[in-house]
Amino acid sequence: MLVYEQNALSEEIENLVKKYGNDRPALLEILQDIQRKHKYISDFAQQEVARLMNIHPVEVNSVISFYSFLHSHPQGRNIVRLCRTIMCEHAGKEKVEQAIERELGISFGQTTKDNRITLEYTNCLGMCDMGPAMIVNDRVYTHLDPERAVNILNEIK
Amino acid sequence: MELVIEEKIKRTGPVIFSEYQAGEGIRKALSINRQDVLFELKASGLKGRGGAGFPTATKWMLSAAAVADKKFIVCNADEGEPGTFKDRVLLLEYPKLIFDGMVVGGYTIGAKTGIVYLRGEYEFMLEHLESCLEKMRNENLLGKNILGKEGFDFDIKIRFGSGAYVCGEETALIESLEGHRGEPRNRPPYPVNTGYLGYPTVVNNVETLAAIPHIITKGGEWFKQHGTDKSTGSKLFSVSGDCEKPGVYELPWGTKISELLELVGAANTKAVQVGGASGICLPQSQFDRVLAYEDAATGGSIMIFNEKRSMLKVLKNFMEFFVEESCGQCTPCRVGNIKLLEGVERIEKGNYTFAYINTLKELGKTMQVASKCGLGQSSPNSFISILENFKEEIFHTNGNGGYDGKAK
Numbered sequence: 001m002l003v004y005e006q007n008a009l010s011e012e013i014e015n016l017v018k019k020y021g022n023d024r025p026a027l028l029e030i031l032q033d034i035q036r037k038h039k040y041i042s043d044f045a046q047q048e049v050a051r052l053m054n055i056h057p058v059e060v061n062s063v064i065s066f067y068s069f070l071h072s073h074p075q076g077r078n079i080v081r082l083c084r085t086i087m088c089e090h091a092g093k094e095k096v097e098q099a100i101e102r103e104l105g106i107s108f109g110q111t112t113k114d115n116r117i118t119l120e121y122t123n124c125l126g127m128c129d130m131g132p133a134m135i136v137n138d139r140v141y142t143h144l145d146p147e148r149a150v151n152i153l154n155e156i157k
Numbered sequence: 158m159e160l161v162i163e164e165k166i167k168r169t170g171p172v173i174f175s176e177y178q179a180g181e182g183i184r185k186a187l188s189i190n191r192q193d194v195l196f197e198l199k200a201s202g203l204k205g206r207g208g209a210g211f212p213t214a215t216k217w218m219l220s221a222a223a224v225a226d227k228k229f230i231v232c233n234a235d236e237g238e239p240g241t242f243k244d245r246v247l248l249l250e251y252p253k254l255i256f257d258g259m260v261v262g263g264y265t266i267g268a269k270t271g272i273v274y275l276r277g278e279y280e281f282m283l284e285h286l287e288s289c290l291e292k293m294r295n296e297n298l299l300g301k302n303i304l305g306k307e308g309f310d311f312d313i314k315i316r317f318g319s320g321a322y323v324c325g326e327e328t329a330l331i332e333s334l335e336g337h338r339g340e341p342r343n344r345p346p347y348p349v350n351t352g353y354l355g356y357p358t359v360v361n362n363v364e365t366l367a368a369i370p371h372i373i374t375k376g377g378e379w380f381k382q383h384g385t386d387k388s389t390g391s392k393l394f395s396v397s398g399d400c401e402k403p404g405v406y407e408l409p410w411g412t413k414i415s416e417l418l419e420l421v422g423a424a425n426t427k428a429v430q431v432g433g434a435s436g437i438c439l440p441q442s443q444f445d446r447v448l449a450y451e452d453a454a455t456g457g458s459i460m461i462f463n464e465k466r467s468m469l470k471v472l473k474n475f476m477e478f479f480v481e482e483s484c485g486q487c488t489p490c491r492v493g494n495i496k497l498l499e500g501v502e503r504i505e506k507g508n509y510t511f512a513y514i515n516t517l518k519e520l521g522k523t524m525q526v527a528s529k530c531g532l533g534q535s536s537p538n539s540f541i542s543i544l545e546n547f548k549e550e551i552f553h554t555n556g557n558g559g560y561d562g563k564a565k
Binding site: 011022025026027028029030031032035045062063064067068069070084085086087089090119123124125126128130131135139140 | 178241244281395
């Protein structure tokens, strides 16, 4: 990571700490904001958060490792999460899954070479009556079929 | 937003979906004193709608009686149970009920802050909910000296989860709010005494809070007219799976499963999973059981499987879910769920003996008593009930009947 990038990230985290406060309940909110913007929380960001909040970096890391929506390794610019719980599965998740994998040329758990999309599974999205469902960043798509899913993925940048 | 538009249909129901004007419940509550609110609540017999069924009046009384300089009221909107989506509908279409319920709660127990713990998957609702809160602030239904009531300040903020099912457990939720890993705490002490940041905290399900403004405006006796003796009022059922009309239905407690199936247009139903992955799976012969706390209890999830579905695959999906979502803190749950999943995989391959299956069932029963929180206590439910109720299908009709399919 370049020095000016580090400085920019430090400043950003300082602003977040100013916004949410530096007591412990703010930790998750700060991490969620970093995750939202950068799609992952780098080692450097973790150390900065720990320093500014006056806790051990391992504390920060343990929180990140617990939550499945927080990542400590680089992800694609867009994170696509496909619901794999039983109702979406019965509604035809498998065909959608295959179509997406074929289109992007990667399997779930991987990121495309151009860093555009990371594919992930997720547990129940709460869209069981409208399955299969997937969530792209924070937007939810329901009633998917293979064709529509591929179109949605091709539209995101 | 695509999703919001899709859901704009007129809903009707006896309690939650009945007529209600925004702010009505707050006005009524502020015009009577705190004890009377608790009295109405007690008369209504309302129980927690998240699934555990703890009497709401008792919870509120305990925290109202607690002496502390700060108190909190938390709305548990972390619905992660497979097959549950009633909170999504309530949050999108009836936020006024939930927020009014929280304000009434704040008034009653003496809290100044309400927190909505919204699951990360529902982040798309944030704008919508914030605009509802802003509107309430403009109308003085939130903020300082609410509706001119001297000294009653209350505001609501929204916090997000990050994709952890176990955070729906109230102590795990509090841990998560405090910025820790969402690992459940030992109880007691209960959150009503030692909750968020050590202060008395009431954690209520979205649907519980949504029922409160109705109870306050229309009375506990009115609420009690619906439902059964032990399960008063109505319940939102999230119906999904093999039926013509999946969706959210408000029905009084005490509705028979067969009646519900008829209503949603389910045909050739083989099994109904009541209460989500942590609930029980009922075969056709038990469809005359009633949905109520005293019989087939549920947090609202009804999943319907028709004759084409393989129950073993269903069970495998559930067990994979629990293996992933177990927080790993206590051994019965962390190791037990993996062992149960292993068992399902061995049944798939035919690599099992019945002695082994029985051992696993025993293990399931051990998990039910030895696990620390509701996740591990209820995850063996589907394992035990599916293997029990569908043993014909799993072990004989479609199964390979024993060790590597050799021994019959």
